[in-house]
Amino acid sequence: MQDDNKLVFPGDLLGAEEEFLSGKGTFEKNGKIYSKSVGYFSLDRSNHSATVTGQASFPAFQRTGDVVFGSVVLIRDKMVMIDLIESRGGRKRKVPNFVTAILRISDIDRRYVDSAKKEFGVADIVKVKIKDLNEYTVDLTTAFPDLGVVKGYCPRCRHEMQRDKRDPSKLKCAYCGKLDSRKVSADYGNVCI
Numbered sequence: 488m489q490d491d492n493k494l495v496f497p498g499d500l501l502g503a504e505e506e507f508l509s510g511k512g513t514f515e516k517n518g519k520i521y522s523k524s525v526g527y528f529s530l531d532r533s534n535h536s537a538t539v540t541g542q543a544s545f546p547a548f549q550r551t552g553d554v555v556f557g558s559v560v561l562i563r564d565k566m567v568m569i570d571l572i573e574s575r576g577g578r579k580r581k582v583p584n585f586v587t588a589i590l591r592i593s594d595i596d597r598r599y600v601d602s603a604k605k606e607f608g609v610a611d612i613v614k615v616k617i618k619d620l621n622e623y624t625v626d627l628t629t630a631f632p633d634l635g636v637v638k639g640y641c642p643r644c645r646h647e648m649q650r651d652k653r654d655p656s657k658l659k660c661a662y663c664g665k666l667d668s669r670k671v672s673a674d675y676g677n678v679c680i
């Protein structure tokens with residue numbers, strides 16, 4: 488179990504379900520409890536639940552329904568973590584990294600998605616819509632045709648990939664020939680960021 492008031496990050500293991508319940512700012516998976524936001528861990532002894540509380544402030548441009556760009560930082564089977572990028576007037580900067588944006592597997596596409604790892608690559612640039620915003624987390628969706636990967640990188644040689652002409656749901660590396668599946672945005676290749 489983590490110490491009270493310890494700073495924790497999304498995906499950090501907090502403890503097991505036998506120790507306490509999953510409370511605010513946490514999630515449970517396979518009997519283990521993880522943090523879903525950046526914040527401070529504490530154990531609420533009155534109802535024996537683990538909570539993570541943090542203070543995140545959001546730039547004014549981020550509101551529910553906003554379409555923004557981001558860069559993929561971590562991919563698990565069931566979720567993708569994305570650093571949002573503020574892009575205005577050609578300049579770009581990362582939104583302060585205490586804002587955690589999460590794309591859950593059920594929000595990737597309207598079709599059935601088996602693993603988020605088949606839909607995104609680390610460092611891909613993505614176009615996402617903010618689905619929900621609260622003090623703990625920013626939840627994203629890419630379940631629209633114009634949302635998803637707008638620039639993808641080859642997992643083998645890191646070159647930028649192009650949309651495959653035969654199968655538009657795949658990206659192809661012109662350099663090494665690697666084919667990789669992605670949740671591709673209709674804007675793929677047309678976004679300057």
Ligand SMILES: [Zn+2]
Nearest residue numbers: 641644660663
């Ligand atoms: Zn390649």
